[in-house]
Amino acid sequence: MNWMMRTGGAAPALPTAEQAEPALLVEALQIGLVGARAVTPVVTGLDLSLARQEVLGLVGESGSGKSLTSLAIARLLDTRSVRVLHGSVRLFGRDLLACSEAEMRAVRGKDIGMIFQDPMTSLDPAFTTGYQLTSVIRRHTAVDKQAARRRAVELLGLVGIGDPRRRIDQYPHQLSGGMRQRVMIAMAIACEPRVLIADEPTTALDATTQAQILELIKNLARTLRMSTIITTHDLGVIAEVCDTVAVMYAGQIVEHATTEQIFYHPQHPYTERLLLSLPRVGVEQEMLGIPGAPPRAGDFPPGCRFAPRCEYVTKPQCVANPVPLKQLDAARGSRCVRSEQLTLQGVRT
Amino acid sequence: MTGSTPLLSARNIHKAFTIRQSALGRAREVVHAVNDVSLDIAPGSTLGIVGESGSGKSTLGRVCLRMVEADRGQIRFGDADLRAMPAGQLRRTRSHMTTIFQDPYSALDPQWTVGRIIEEPLRINGSGGRAERHQMIADILPLVGLSADAIHRVPRSFSGGQRQRIVIARALVTRPKLVFCDEPVSALDVSTRAQVLGLLRELQREFDLAYLFVSHDLGVVERMSDRIAVMYLGSIVEIGAADRVAQGYRHPYTAALVSASPAPDPLAQRARNRVVLNGDPPSPVDIPAGCPFHPRCALAIARCATDKPELVMGADGHGVACHVTNADLALTGDGLLDSVLAGRKPAVERTIS
Amino acid sequence: MTLQEISIAPAAGLSEARRVGTLHAFGRRRLAVAAVVVFVLIVLAALLAPVLGLHNPNTQALTDRLRGPSWNHLLGTDELGRDQLARILAATKISLWASCQATVVGVVLGVPIGLAMGLVGGRADSVISRAFDSLQSIPPLILAIAIVAIVGRNLTPAMIAIGIVFSPTFYRVSRAAASTIAGETYIEASRSMGQRTYKIVLAHVLGNASSALIVQVSTTFAFGILAEAALSYLGLGVQPPSASLGSMLTSAANLLNSSPQLTVEPGVVIIVLVLCVSLVGDALRDVSAGELR
Numbered sequence: 001m002n003w004m005m006r007t008g009g010a011a012p013a014l015p016t017a018e019q020a021e022p023a024l025l026v027e028a029l030q031i032g033l034v035g036a037r038a039v040t041p042v043v044t045g046l047d048l049s050l051a052r053q054e055v056l057g058l059v060g061e062s063g064s065g066k067s068l069t070s071l072a073i074a075r076l077l078d079t080r081s082v083r084v085l086h087g088s089v090r091l092f093g094r095d096l097l098a099c100s101e102a103e104m105r106a107v108r109g110k111d112i113g114m115i116f117q118d119p120m121t122s123l124d125p126a127f128t129t130g131y132q133l134t135s136v137i138r139r140h141t142a143v144d145k146q147a148a149r150r151r152a153v154e155l156l157g158l159v160g161i162g163d164p165r166r167r168i169d170q171y172p173h174q175l176s177g178g179m180r181q182r183v184m185i186a187m188a189i190a191c192e193p194r195v196l197i198a199d200e201p202t203t204a205l206d207a208t209t210q211a212q213i214l215e216l217i218k219n220l221a222r223t224l225r226m227s228t229i230i231t232t233h234d235l236g237v238i239a240e241v242c243d244t245v246a247v248m249y250a251g252q253i254v255e256h257a258t259t260e261q262i263f264y265h266p267q268h269p270y271t272e273r274l275l276l277s278l279p280r281v282g283v284e285q286e287m288l289g290i291p292g293a294p295p296r297a298g299d300f301p302p303g304c305r306f307a308p309r310c311e312y313v314t315k316p317q318c319v320a321n322p323v324p325l326k327q328l329d330a331a332r333g334s335r336c337v338r339s340e341q342l343t344l345q346g347v348r349t
Numbered sequence: 350m351t352g353s354t355p356l357l358s359a360r361n362i363h364k365a366f367t368i369r370q371s372a373l374g375r376a377r378e379v380v381h382a383v384n385d386v387s388l389d390i391a392p393g394s395t396l397g398i399v400g401e402s403g404s405g406k407s408t409l410g411r412v413c414l415r416m417v418e419a420d421r422g423q424i425r426f427g428d429a430d431l432r433a434m435p436a437g438q439l440r441r442t443r444s445h446m447t448t449i450f451q452d453p454y455s456a457l458d459p460q461w462t463v464g465r466i467i468e469e470p471l472r473i474n475g476s477g478g479r480a481e482r483h484q485m486i487a488d489i490l491p492l493v494g495l496s497a498d499a500i501h502r503v504p505r506s507f508s509g510g511q512r513q514r515i516v517i518a519r520a521l522v523t524r525p526k527l528v529f530c531d532e533p534v535s536a537l538d539v540s541t542r543a544q545v546l547g548l549l550r551e552l553q554r555e556f557d558l559a560y561l562f563v564s565h566d567l568g569v570v571e572r573m574s575d576r577i578a579v580m581y582l583g584s585i586v587e588i589g590a591a592d593r594v595a596q597g598y599r600h601p602y603t604a605a606l607v608s609a610s611p612a613p614d615p616l617a618q619r620a621r622n623r624v625v626l627n628g629d630p631p632s633p634v635d636i637p638a639g640c641p642f643h644p645r646c647a648l649a650i651a652r653c654a655t656d657k658p659e660l661v662m663g664a665d666g667h668g669v670a671c672h673v674t675n676a677d678l679a680l681t682g683d684g685l686l687d688s689v690l691a692g693r694k695p696a697v698e699r700t701i702s
Numbered sequence: 703m704t705l706q707e708i709s710i711a712p713a714a715g716l717s718e719a720r721r722v723g724t725l726h727a728f729g730r731r732r733l734a735v736a737a738v739v740v741f742v743l744i745v746l747a748a749l750l751a752p753v754l755g756l757h758n759p760n761t762q763a764l765t766d767r768l769r770g771p772s773w774n775h776l777l778g779t780d781e782l783g784r785d786q787l788a789r790i791l792a793a794t795k796i797s798l799w800a801s802c803q804a805t806v807v808g809v810v811l812g813v814p815i816g817l818a819m820g821l822v823g824g825r826a827d828s829v830i831s832r833a834f835d836s837l838q839s840i841p842p843l844i845l846a847i848a849i850v851a852i853v854g855r856n857l858t859p860a861m862i863a864i865g866i867v868f869s870p871t872f873y874r875v876s877r878a879a880a881s882t883i884a885g886e887t888y889i890e891a892s893r894s895m896g897q898r899t900y901k902i903v904l905a906h907v908l909g910n911a912s913s914a915l916i917v918q919v920s921t922t923f924a925f926g927i928l929a930e931a932a933l934s935y936l937g938l939g940v941q942p943p944s945a946s947l948g949s950m951l952t953s954a955a956n957l958l959n960s961s962p963q964l965t966v967e968p969g970v971v972i973i974v975l976v977l978c979v980s981l982v983g984d985a986l987r988d989v990s991a992g993e994l995r
Contacts, residue, residue, distance in 0.1 A: 061538040062509075176629040206401040207565060207609040208626045215625055233539060236611020239618045259615045277543040278613045279568035287572060289544030293508045347614045416894050440896035448894045455887040460909045470895045519891070 021093060023195055023227035024050035024073065029087035031068050031251075033297055034080065041085060042297035043068055043251040047325065050195070050227050055218075057238040057259070058231040059274075060248035063294050066231040067117075069248070070199045073229070074112050075104050091195065110140040113188030113226070115217075117200035119180035123172040129156075129183050130168035133190060140191045155186040160216055178209035182216065189220055196221065196228045202237060214240050235278055239263065244331070247271050250294050250305040253325060257332035264346040267334040269310045272344040304337070312342055354427070355389035356527055356559050357413060357446075362386045362422035364405075364412050368634075380633050382408040383419075384583040387660075392526065395553065395560040397574030397591065399567050399606065403633045404580040406563045410529045413561060414446050415439065426527070444474045444523035451532040453512035457504040464500035467519045474523065485522055492555070493518045494548060510541035514548070521552060530562045534569065546573060567610045571595045576666075579603050582633055582641035585660055589667030597682045599669040602642050604686050624689050640672070647692025648673045734985030741978040744971070748795040757785035759792040760943050768961050777967055780950075781957060789945055790967055796946045797975070800861045800939070801926030807865020808922055809915075812872025817903050817911060819873075820880025821889075831877070838870035843932060850938045857930075857946070860939045864929045868922050875918045879911035913986070920983030924976045931972055947972050 026048035032039040043065040050056050060066040071077050073089050075096060089096045091111060096104065108114070116122040124132060133152040137143065143151070149168070156164035159182040172180055181201065188196060198217060202210040218241050221228045230241060238245055238259060246256040247270065255268040266272045273290045292309045301307060303319035313319070317337050325335045336342070364383040382405040390396045400406045411417040413424060415431050424431040426442060434442065447470070450456040457466055464486055471482045490497055493514040504512055513533065520528055530549070534542040546569065553560060564570045570577055571591050578588040579600065587600040598604055601624075608623035626645050631637065637644055643653035652672050661675050662668035674680045680688055747754075757775070763783030771778045777786035812834075819827040837845075842864075849863035883889060883906065892902050931948030933939040940946040945953075947968040954964035 061540060176632075178629045206630060207567070208401060208605055209629065210611075211609040211623070211625050212627075234611065235539075235613040236618075239613050239615040240611060263613065263615055274540060275613065277540045279543075279546075279566075279572045287543040287546060289542070289547065290540035291544065293510065293541075414894065416890070443894065443896035448891065450887045450891060452887050456891055458888045458906055458910070469892065469897070473895050473897050516891075 020052060022049045022090075023052050023054070023092060024048070024229070025088075025090040026069075026073065027088050027090075029069065029072065029089065030085040031065065031072055031077070032083055032085045034083055035298075039083065039085065040298040041251070043072075045325075046087070046251075046253060048246065048253070050229060052227055053221075053225050055221055055228045055230065055241055055243045057242035057245045058229060058248060059233065059235060059238055059245060060231075061233055061294065063250070063296070064248040065251040066248045067199055070197050070229060070231045074108055074114055074197055075099075076108075076114070106140070109136050109187075109193070110191045111193050111195065113191075113193035113196045115181075115184050115188045115196070115198040115201045118204050119177055119184055120204070122184055123180055125172050128169050128171055129175070133168070133183070133187055136187050136190045151190070152186075155190055156183070158189075158220075159183070159186045160212070161186075177205055178212060181205060181209075181213055185213075185216065185220070189224060189226070192224055194226060196226045198228065198230045200232055201230065203232070203234070210237075217241060235263075235274065247274070250300060251297065252305060252335060253333075254306065254335045255333065261332060264348055266344045266346055267328060267332065267339045268306075268336045269312050269342070269344065270306050272346075275347055276345070304335070312338060314338065353391065355425075356392040356427065357388075357390040357561070358423075358425045359389075359413050360387045360423045362409065362412055362424070363420045364408055364417065365420060378634055381583050381636055382633055383412060384636070386422075386580075386583070386585055388413075388578060388585070388588070390527065390559050390561060391575075392559055393553070393557045394575045395562050395573055397562045397564070397570035397577045398580055399564060399570045399577060400580035401565055401606075401630055403582065403630055405583040405633065406565075406580050407531055409580070410531055410561055410563050414448065414527075414529050416448070441474060444470060445525045446527040446529065447520040447523065447525045448529045448531060449513075449516055449520045449533045452536050453509050453516055454536070456516050457512060459504055462501055462503055463495075463507075463515055466504075466515060467522050470519060470523050486518075489518045489522050492552065493521075508541075509537050510545060513537060513541075513545055517545075517548065517552070521556065521558075524556065525558070527559045527561065530560050530564075532564050533562075535564065535566065542569070549573065567595065567606055579606065582631065582636050584641055584657075584670065585668075586642065586670050587668065588660065588662075589665075593665075593667050597667075599667070599674045599681045599685060600642075600671050601646050601648055601674075601685070601689050604689050608686070622683075622686055622690060624686065640670070647689050731985045731988070734981050737978040737981035737985075740974065741982070744794060744975065744978075745798065748791050748798065751788065751791035751795065756788045756791070759784060759788040759945070761785075768957070768964075770963065778961075778963055780964055781953065781961075786964065786967060789950065790947070790971060793945045793947045793950055793968065794971055794975070796857070796940060796944060797927050797930055797948070797972075800857055800930040800946065801923050803858060803861040804864040804868060804926040804929065805919060805922050807862050808868030808872050809919065811866065811869035812874075813876045813915065814903075816873040816876030817880045817907050818899075820877035820882075821884045821903055821907055822899065823881070823884070827877075831873075834870040834873045837866070840867075842867040842929070846929070846933060847936070847938060850933070855938055855941065857934075857940045857944075860933050861926070861930060864926060864933070867929075868925070871922065872915075872918060875914055876911060879914040880907050883907050883910050917983050917987040920979050920986060924979040924983070927972060927975055927979075 026046060029043060029046040030041055031043040032041045046069060058066045058069065068077065068082060072084050073096070077084065084097060087097070091107070096107065099107065130149065130152055133155060134145065134148040137148040137151055153164045153168055156167055161167050161179060161182050167175070175183065201217065202213050205213060214237060220226070230237065232238065242259050244256065244258050245262045246253045247262065247268065248254065249270050255262065255266065255271050257267070262271060263275065266275060273288065276288045277290065279287055290309055295301060295305060301319065303321055304323045307313045307318045323335050323337055325333045326339070327333045328339065362383050363385060366380040366382060368378050368380055386409055388396065398406045398409065408417065412419045415424065419432065426446065429442070467486045467489065468482055471485060486500065487497060490499060495511065495514055495518065504515065507515065533549070534545050537545060550573065552558060560573070562570060562573050574591045576589065577591045577594040578585045579594065579602065580586065581602050587594055587598060587603050594603065595607065598607060605624045605626045608625065612618045612621065631644070639654040639656055640658050643649040646653065650673060656672070658670040658672050658675070660668045660670040669675060674685065761784060763779070766779050766783040767781055769775060769779045775785050775787065777790065780786055780789065815830060819830055845867050846860060846863040849866065850860050853859040889902060889906060892906060930939055930946055931951065934946045934948030935952045937952065940949050950968040951965055957964055
């Protein structure tokens with residue numbers, strides 16, 4: 001079929017009985033940048049909970065720490081420049097930060113699948129796609145070469161690559177950007193991981209290819225019943241794919257809620273301003289921005305990190321002390337001291 | 350269109366690049382970046398060009414400003430024939446058509462101070478003495494939202510959004526009439542984007558600037574443009590007033606592009622009827638015969654594989670290059686979208702290689 | 703922001719002048735600073751030798767031959783009774799000057815054309831690159847010997863020959879630097895304003911290529927000292943009674959068993975000079991790499 005089409009449908013149901021152990025539980029995560037003389041904390045006090053089969057979006061602009069967080073979960077940080085200082089990351093109860101590197105190598109690919117941002121540089125140009133795929137398969141499952149190859153062909157078909165038997169012997173440079181991203185997705189899901197981490201999976205892609213890849217990720221997450229974290233700066237991606245959202249700013253989560261709550265009833269001024277900055281095709285709307293720039297690591301203000309740019313700032317409550325993440329109800333939280341007083345504007349008014 | 354003379358007028362532009370040559374110098378792989386494109390830009394208005402990678406939009410912009418030489422075609426800037434202009438006159442004309450580039454981290458010489466960077470176009474054109482140049486620089490800094498002390502600082506100490514403001518200052522210090530904006534906000538954060546776009550609009554009003562605004566982001570292009578041209582594989586497939594193209598589109602590719610523009614509104618997004626194209630965008634090395642879009646088009650008929658459709662302009666200034674929709678003028682906007690979704694299989698199956 | 707940007711941002715701080723940043727980073731490398739100090743001391747000693755009240759380097763005293771170090775002759779005397787210390791200082795001056803000549807020739811021949819070709823590319827680039835490649839394929843000393851045979855046996859022609867031999871490396875380094883810079887958007891911006899190519903080279907390319915070039919200059923200077931020593935060892939460079947460090951090695955070679963200090967002394971000076979210059983070059987390279995962006 002030459003066209004894929006999608007018409008309206010209800011949002012996928014979240015698993016009930018939240019007493020079930022979360023797939024991923026991050027607590028008090030602190031990540032620091034290794035400088036010449038000292039280590040500067042950038043991500044601080046990060047708590048994250050990913051339920052089974054939930055698709056969580058981690059949204060933030062440059063410098064917010066979202067990529068660092070997702071890499072930290074898979075313990076893929078380059079420890080020469082960035083380090084986890086504190087905290088725990090529990091994958092189905094098992095603390096990944098306490099694992100040895102050898103144990104982590106077994107976890108990556110098998111329990112956690114990762115998709116990176118730039119498909120151009122994430123695949124090894126010296127090996128065929130087949131080789132790279134079968135390597136992943138054979139590393140984690142005890143199958144022979146033929147079985148691995150069969151599975152690889154099957155995976156390529158699953159991710160929507162036409163003519164997989166031919167593609168499997170091609171090198172990355174022979175594939176387009178969208179196809180390379182699909183190959184990466186195939187590698188990520190090869191061993192049917194329980195958790196999928198996608199770090200800006202569509203940022204480097206064209207608009208029409210982006211739409212395809214998002215469809216693919218969404219469908220795979222559903223059929224393979226994976227819990228998924230997607231980091232992105234694009235709220236459109238969040239609206240398309242995610243059940244829940246965590247908004248990051250200057251190394252902290254400033255708000256988390258379901259997707260609809262974030263878009264229609266934001267509870268943090270940064271979220272509000274972010275929503276107002278977005279142009280939408282066919283909608284008359286003035287695009288405001290946020291004046292100024294986010295603070296750099298090591299330069300964080302003593303109180304709320306967004307206070308210098310916030311139009312609702314009041315002293316001294318906003319600037320005196322660090323602001324904790326307040327649980328507003330079971331599923332949402334906001335790091336704004338004034339969230340109860342303010343009525344913030346969402347996407348539909 | 351108004352009867353006034355367009356500021357920039359391009360006719361039948363062709364541009365191809367040879368990227369691989371055999372030992373004997375014969376061209377082996379040719380990228381047909383721009384194929385028979387014509388456009389007009391009215392003074393003080395914005396023409397937006399939207400397309401994905403490989404569409405040729407950036408090349409088209411560079412050709413129109415003669416930063417890259419066209420293979421064929423005619424370009425007029427005001428009254429003058431741009432392609433035939435002698436070197437000296439061309440250099441002087443360049444102060445009237447400037448460029449804002451995409452990457453603010455690469456567009457500024459890291460060794461130069463901001464003052465020297467903004468001064469460069471003034472020095473090249475030799476207008477006025479040192480004092481006069483310094484005054485012009487001092488005048489433009491507040492207009493782009495930079496403080497006066499920026500003059501002595503180097504680009505390294507500025508953020509991406511601020512660097513782009515420096516790029517804008519440099520582009521406007523010679524008071525040009527036309528500014529080519531090549532993806533000016535794509536490399537910036539969302540919140541900074543809105544600010545810079547707001548600044549561009551303000552400056553357009555203030556100085557009566559015309560913009561040739563190239564971007565892959567339809568939402569941004571729609572916000573900034575009076576007219577929009579949609580490009581695919583080197584040809585303009587649709588052109589018209591911005592709101593007409595964004596909502597009352599008449600080309601199947603535009604329908605897909607609009608569908609792919611994410612709507613940051615979860616319920617709207619999920620309730621939307623959207624077209625998702627299959628396959629990957631073909632490369633401009635291997636442009637299909639006939640309509641360049643026909644292999645991925647659900648409405649394609651036999652004719653689409655052999656005859657390249659002409660861009661047929663309507664009386665309202667809205668033009669489309671499509672055999673099917675030009676034959677059935679009722680196919681626009683949502684109606685067109687429904688037709689595409691219900692569409693027949695294309696008459697010619699073409700495997701995307 | 704990419705990880706790299708984030709990790710560099712706090713270190714960059716608000717330092718505005720790039721020069722101050724470079725000096726500061728250099729200053730932190732103590733070995734390099736020590737190397738600079740030693741080098742400067744040696745140069746000063748060599749330049750000031752005539753006014754230091756030392757013996758005349760050319761005065762022979764055949765009754766005083768091959769003496770070891772003494773209060774009168776701090777480094778002893780050579781086979782013709784000449785004061786070794788004075789000779790070494792004079793020879794150092796000659797060696798340094800010789801290496802300067804060679805380096806300057808290499809830079810003048812290789813850099814401007816390398817920068818231009820890196821920026822412009824095209825067919826001229828192919829032709830000229832092949833020309834320099836051919837030049838480089840000739841074994842350096844043999845080329846130098848050939849040139850000297852044609853032009854004459856003096857130091858200056860010999861060093862010009864060495865400079866010609868060095869030029870392909872300068873060509874390649876400047877071409878590579880210019881090539882990278884040519885891809886930067888600010889070059890395209892300059893062109894879009896109508897700037898002429900030669901001005902782009904001078905105003906943009908040269909400045910941004912300077913760190914790569916400075917490193918190459920220091921490396922080449924070190925090689926120049928060695929090259930001159932080799933040529934003079936073969937008798938093709940400096941002619942007696944003047945001596946360079948290399949020619950002193952030659953004449954002392956026969957006396958290695960009886961008076962080893964005559965070889966060791968100039969040898970040590972060569973080693974120290976080359977070491978200092980190499981350390982400085984290394985440090986410059988590290989510093990300029992560390993401050994990209």
